[in-house]
Amino acid sequence: EDKVVQSPLSLVVHEGDTVTLNCSYEVTNFRSLLWYKQEKKAPTFLFMLTSSGIEKKSGRLSSILDKKELFSILNITATQTGDSAIYLCALNTGNQFYFGTGTSLTVIP
Amino acid sequence: DAGITQSPRYKITETGRQVTLMCHQTWSHSYMFWYRQDLGHGLRLIYYSAAADITDKGEVPDGYVVSRSKTENFPLTLESATRSQTSVYFCASGSAQETQYFGPGTRLLVL
Numbered sequence: 001e002d003k004v005v006q007s008p009l010s011l012v013v014h015e016g017d018t019v020t021l022n023c024s025y026e027v028t029n030f031r032s033l034l035w036y037k038q039e040k041k042a043p044t045f046l047f048m049l050t051s052s053g054i055e056k057k058s059g060r061l062s063s064i065l066d067k068k069e070l071f072s073i074l075n076i077t078a079t080q081t082g083d084s085a086i087y088l089c090a091l092n093t094g095n096q097f098y099f100g101t102g103t104s105l106t107v108i109p
Numbered sequence: 110d111a112g113i114t115q116s117p118r119y120k121i122t123e124t125g126r127q128v129t130l131m132c133h134q135t136w137s138h139s140y141m142f143w144y145r146q147d148l149g150h151g152l153r154l155i156y157y158s159a160a161a162d163i164t165d166k167g168e169v170p171d172g173y174v175v176s177r178s179k180t181e182n183f184p185l186t187l188e189s190a191t192r193s194q195t196s197v198y199f200c201a202s203g204s205a206q207e208t209q210y211f212g213p214g215t216r217l218l219v220l
Contacts, residue, residue, distance in 0.1 A: 042211035099152040
């Protein structure tokens with residue numbers, strides 16, 4: 001069974017749009033939830049979330065965790081073509097990392 | 110140059126052969142990880158290491174062996190390669206579990 005499920009699987013938007021990517025999980029006891037961006041090669045770290053309700057922001061990207069409802073969202077505002085990538089969500093249980101299969105985002109000029 | 114490197118970047122081998130994928134980092138990070146990435150499965154943790162001489166199994170360790178005699182190196186060995194081990198392999202390192210920096214990946218094809 002998948003411990004981390006991301007939705008949608010893929011998304012195509014126009015530059016300037018705002019997108020919301022979802023990550024739901026079934027593990028209740030975990031250390032942190034992480035978001036990564038994967039372009040053509042290796043994933044790069046975006047955010048780490050450990051507490052429910054605290055928003056993390058970096059420029060146009062923001063993320064929040066809801067431990068009660070077991071999900072996290074990643075928001076990207078004013079999207080740019082450079083945001084086109086696969087966005088991965090991962091759960092750190094302390095002795096395992098579980099990744100979702102990712103959301104493929106394509107931003108059209 | 111500082112960073113994390115993997116070698117080889119591409120490898121073709123045959124079923125039953127032993128293959129070793131190398132991972133080297135220059136940051137002196139305590140943690141190192143090996144993942145495989147396959148369509149439909151995303152990234153799956155194979156093994157990780159919290160420090161030299163300490164290794165632990167991840168989600169999919171069967172068919173793989175690791176060692177960590179030095180902090181900077183974390184080789185992954187497929188003792189007898191199978192077609193199901195065709196994948197892209199990523200190594201990562203970090204000063205903490207969460208802060209993982211990924212290498213460029215190794216594409217492995219087992220015929």
